[in-house]
Amino acid sequence: MLLEILFGSQTGTAEDVSERFSCMARSTDVECRVRSLDSIRSIEDLGTYILFIVSTTGDGEEPENMRQFWRIIMKKSLSLIPSILSHIHYGLIGLGDSTYPKFNFVAKKLSKRLEQLGAQAICDKVLADEQHPHGIDGCIDQTFTKIFWKTFGDLIGRELQPRMDQRLPSKYQIQWIDDYEKDSSSSQISINNSKIPPGYTSVPLISNTRVTSLDHWQDVRLLEFDTNLPYKCGDVAVILPQCSLTSVHLLANLLNIENKLHKNFIASNEISSLSMTVLELFRDYLHITRIPSRSFFEKLMWFSNDERERERLVEFLQPENIDDLYTYCHRPRRTSVEVLQDFPHTASCIPFNYVFDFFSLIRPRSFSIASSPKIHQNRVQLLVAIVRYKTIIALYREGLCSNYLCRLQPNEHILMRISSSFNLINDNQPAIMIGPGTGVAPFRGWILERSLNDQLLNMLFFGCRYRTKDAYIENDLLKDTINLIYIPAYSRDQEEKIYVQHKIIEYGHLVWEWIKHKQARIYLAGNAKQVPEQVSDALKDVFIKYGHMTNEQADVYLREMERTQQFQRETWS
């Protein structure tokens, strides 16, 4: 009897939850296996007992490591065999954020589809919400965890009592390597010679320039890299960030392992092994500054022997105190390392091999490329908004990748690979581009490229807050040589807020003329939260007013445009 835990995770949250349920299963002697959904190659790969844990990302889309599975489970031909999954008993945890319009759409769709195909739910699914006062974990524990283990236990004829307070074996065994070839000074310099993961290239930075005014609270950078990696406009640069050395040293100190920072080790288990130095582990591999999930605190209990700290941990973990834990950790965005700082005695008791159990892996981040290979030869340029804000914690909260990029100096190398993303179609048709904020990035390079042919028509709706502070696109695109109709929306330059959607309506006659009579294509890039819905609404308003359509007709027209790639969008959360 095997419980399969299958997850679809974009930023690692679903993977964390899977980890936690796996620990719970093992603690009550339930054999389980955790895999991402892209390990499912065909419908036959699905076993009898499954716990699905799926996130919804971007604009209602499934995470990347679920795309293949999505195509398998949503195949039309499966509908012809409605009992094809009737042998499956499953639980379903959906992860989402209700401030997005398509809240948990992936989990909802999967649930309906599993039902259609005859699968049997072990218990009601949970649609966990970031906006829940206690976040994802709180949501799941409140409505799902107990019921799931109870009914699953009933199903398999056992009483299951999962507990998180018993130490489980660590994921990896550690072996230290005495390295006679390298002396410690060369390993300090060899930071840039560390292993390069497959697919990535080490690429040097040329320049790192702030493009918002100094008196603006937001720091946006234009980064330029020297590389001959081939790309086209619309592609993204996928970057593996590093944690700051300050955090690395702080963690090493807390774990009493500073003297081994430059030592090599091999970590291995039945499935895999890896080898690196402790410094590399904390800087390049583990996300040590991640906000810890509930299971982090549960695992701290495994090692705590200081009375005061233990007592506090027990308190934090009690169900009735979940709000306290949330107020302490999640709301102010306290990092794992900072939590360990507050529990120093416990931290010093954590054996080195358990770091893999406490910390998840650094995930790569994607940024739309803002340059054009034809104009900026051998260069990749990125527009990056630095995420940095204050909570009650004295030190600023910082986004891992954006701050990594912010700190980069010329000639420093980063790990990058190129991936396709936006399909910007290169033909003669006019392009209407909508790109508020850093969403404008892919259009920047593309407009410059398209201007090489002065027959091509371009229209850009750009939104920012202040004309004098963050209209960074204007320097690049407002030139005589660039054939562009530029329509900006400066949201805070006047009393009422003006956004791109207002401008679309204001210039509706022109937009309609281009769509209807010039077969223009529309491209939208931006934040998934508000922009897509509001822009879609604005476009429909234009169809209604100038195309003389009803609400329903406008709806259909827009959907048809999407279907035929006349309207494309790339959004991120």
Added chain:
Amino acid sequence: MTMDEIFARAKSILVIWTAEVNPENLPIFQDVVQTKAKQASTAFENVEMLVESGRSSSSFDIILFGLVSKRNTHIDIDILNELFRLLRPNGYLIIHIEHTKQSQIIDQFKMCGFSSCNPLDTNSSFLIENKDDDIKKFGSLWLCQKPSFDIGYSVPLRSTTTDSRMGQISSSSSSTTTTTGEKKTWTMEDDDLIDTDELLDENDRKKPDVKKYDCGTTSTGVRKACKNCSCGLAQELEQEEHTAAKQTVKSSCGSCYLGDAFRCAGCPSRGLPPFKPGERVTLPTMSDV
């Protein structure tokens, strides 16, 4: 192409004039134009009658707007759209514009779809012989071209066969291949899949009522900033919280030196890392973080 070439190749030219023009000047202007444009037939239209006369689209190689009159003729979007329509692809509009109105008018040109708008040098002054000196001095002749691809009229987007969907994307476009297959690219195979949107009903599309979440305590936390808050709300909120907390009674519990995990809500050391009892910690400078 030079102006001479443009005129030499033209087959049909439209001259737009206004009421204030002395009609006797028109045949003279025509002669001047004809000398340069030997193959062309020239038509004349009064600006007021332009839209009404409803000439066929794409019928002129060159349109000369308001060049015959002494003063410059007012032009607006509606007239421009009409001129655009009347020009053949690659056709030219020639107009004289006052410097002060230049950027506004050029913007309008672009809006209507004219590309390559360029000022001419004074070799083309044969076109503005009639203009007053002060007009010539404070303005320039502009040459604007209509793009070359044929901007046809509407083609229905909806089609019943799958073939025409591919036909919408012209053959010179980039294919939707990806080397890594990572991001969602849209291929013919997607026809294999059901329309997943149809799985959802009205209830599914509703958002949960956040207020109904049972947090088990009386904490409110209504305005919450998102994970990657870059709009400043997170800042705002937490400053509010911090100042509010600081205003409460100073704690005398003696645990201030421990980390936030052990401090009271009103502790003046809240937000700082733990320190040794009796000593105050200083924050590392931001530069090495």
